[in-house]
Amino acid sequence: MKKAPSKRLFGTNGVRGVVGTEITPDLVYKIGAAFGSMRSGRIAVGRDTRTSGETLLHALKAGLLGTGCNVVDCGILPTPALQFLIKEEFDGGAMITASHNPPEYNGVKIIESDGTEMGDEETIKLEQRIFDQTFSIKPWNEVGIETSASHLVERYIDAIVTQFPPDIGKGIVVAVDPGSGPACRTTPEILKRMGCRVLTVNGVMDGTFPGRLPEPTPEGLAELSGLVVSSGASFGIAHDGDADRSVFVDEKGHYIEENREFALVAKQFCTQQKGFVVTPVSTSNLVEAISSSNHCEVVYTKVGSIYVARTMLALIHDKKKVVLGGEGNGGLIFPNHQFCRDGGMTAAVMVSIVAKNNRNLSSLVKSLPKRYMIKEKVKTKNASVIMKELKRALMKEHLDETDGLKITRGSSWALIRASGTEPLLRIIVESENKTDTGKFFNEIWGLIAESLKSDHA
Numbered sequence: 001m002k003k004a005p006s007k008r009l010f011g012t013n014g015v016r017g018v019v020g021t022e023i024t025p026d027l028v029y030k031i032g033a034a035f036g037s038m039r040s041g042r043i044a045v046g047r048d049t050r051t052s053g054e055t056l057l058h059a060l061k062a063g064l065l066g067t068g069c070n071v072v073d074c075g076i077l078p079t080p081a082l083q084f085l086i087k088e089e090f091d092g093g094a095m096i097t098a099s100h101n102p103p104e105y106n107g108v109k110i111i112e113s114d115g116t117e118m119g120d121e122e123t124i125k126l127e128q129r130i131f132d133q134t135f136s137i138k139p140w141n142e143v144g145i146e147t148s149a150s151h152l153v154e155r156y157i158d159a160i161v162t163q164f165p166p167d168i169g170k171g172i173v174v175a176v177d178p179g180s181g182p183a184c185r186t187t188p189e190i191l192k193r194m195g196c197r198v199l200t201v202n203g204v205m206d207g208t209f210p211g212r213l214p215e216p217t218p219e220g221l222a223e224l225s226g227l228v229v230s231s232g233a234s235f236g237i238a239h240d241g242d243a244d245r246s247v248f249v250d251e252k253g254h255y256i257e258e259n260r261e262f263a264l265v266a267k268q269f270c271t272q273q274k275g276f277v278v279t280p281v282s283t284s285n286l287v288e289a290i291s292s293s294n295h296c297e298v299v300y301t302k303v304g305s306i307y308v309a310r311t312m313l314a315l316i317h318d319k320k321k322v323v324l325g326g327e328g329n330g331g332l333i334f335p336n337h338q339f340c341r342d343g344g345m346t347a348a349v350m351v352s353i354v355a356k357n358n359r360n361l362s363s364l365v366k367s368l369p370k371r372y373m374i375k376e377k378v379k380t381k382n383a384s385v386i387m388k389e390l391k392r393a394l395m396k397e398h399l400d401e402t403d404g405l406k407i408t409r410g411s412s413w414a415l416i417r418a419s420g421t422e423p424l425l426r427i428i429v430e431s432e433n434k435t436d437t438g439k440f441f442n443e444i445w446g447l448i449a450e451s452l453k454s455d456h457a
């Protein structure tokens with residue numbers, strides 16, 4: 001059987017790499033020209049705050065304009081804000097961002113007219129055009145025109161604020177850490193307009209990220225935690241570099257693990273409506289436990305937010321009710337808003353949860369069942385051989401092959417996947433307690449070690 005073509009440049013979240021070596025203006029020009037050759041009409045573009053963003057955005061625009069697209073430059077804004085605008089009023093778009101990667105990185109995300117990221121099939125066609133350099137370059141009288149529309153971000157802010165009753169955040173103090181990223185323009189404003197009092201750290205856009213790295217980690221959020229505690233705020237919110245994800249610290253300044261954040265939101269949504277919750281196979285079983293105890297059903301997908309978004313759309317197309325989608329990394333998708341992860345919307349939802357329950361965030365999170373997870377990775381160039389051996393060894397288990405191998409034993413599970421971009425295997429094991437997780441992990445680790453040994457023989 002002929003192997004299906006796979007993506008070579010784009011990963012699960014667009015093209016990303018170090019600027020100057022992997023990501024160059026030349027490559028980004030070609031991405032623009034390839035995309036512009038495949039689509040036509042009004043294309044919206046934007047970027048995060050990275051220092052390389054301006055150069056790369058110019059290159060992208062040159063490619064799009066040269067192939068006859070009309071470009072609307074939405075300026076610096078969160079990825080979900082651009083996706084929202086595209087869904088509402090454009091024929092497609094592209095975002096210059098490297099999301100949570102360090103400052104020296106940048107990349108491109110291609111967005112379709114429905115606001116979702118370009119799917120695998122179209123991405124492979126786009127890559128082929130880049131490799132073959134088959135661009136429909138237009139003559140002088142057919143090139144596109146460019147307009148600036150930095151103000152359009154207001155429409156995204158309005159769309160979120162109007163989802164909630166007026167002044168729902170009254171009396172709630174929230175500390176926001178947009179991480180010097182594009183959410184400096186949106187999240188504080190959204191929360192203020194919901195009635196909250198808003199304090200910020202790293203609230204000035206700066207592509208050198210002077211306060212913390214774009215990935216929100218418990219260590220990186222020490223300043224946010226300190227502000228929450230010293231100000232008596234109800235909770236703190238932080239975003240990754242392009243604000244499609246939100247993470248939280250409770251009123252005591254404690255970081256809330258992202259699967260628990262997802263479960264808390266799922267609990268809120270599943271008590272209000274019945275339907276499906278969509279998430280990748282790598283998400284904690286806690287989300288399924290909460291959803292099913294509230295008569296909602298979880299549908300699992302491959303790892304990657306695009307698969308979650310597309311599965312949600314497919315279910316809706318089949319007249320199924322979809323309550324919520326998301327990943328266990330703080331990236332949540334709200335189907336009544338749009339079909340991509342949205343950090344600003346997640347922040348607003350958390351305000352509504354605290355307001356409605358009239359309880360501390362720490363006590364809301366504490367009321368969720370406990371889970372214990374181990375994540376590990378193993379370097380190997382023979383991931384596919386090891387995966388085959390594991391499958392044979394685990395034949396008698398309850399196996400799921402949506403993405404890699406998932407072994408489920410009641411509420412315990414293990415997932416082993418070959419990375420799509422690096423020569424390594426990723427392992428996740430979860431149970432209700434530390435002992436069971438440790439035992440299960442050792443078992444899986446033993447099988448992999450056995451495989452690795454024969455690998456080197």
Ligand code: MG
Nearest residue numbers: 099240242244
């Ligand atoms: Mg991101």
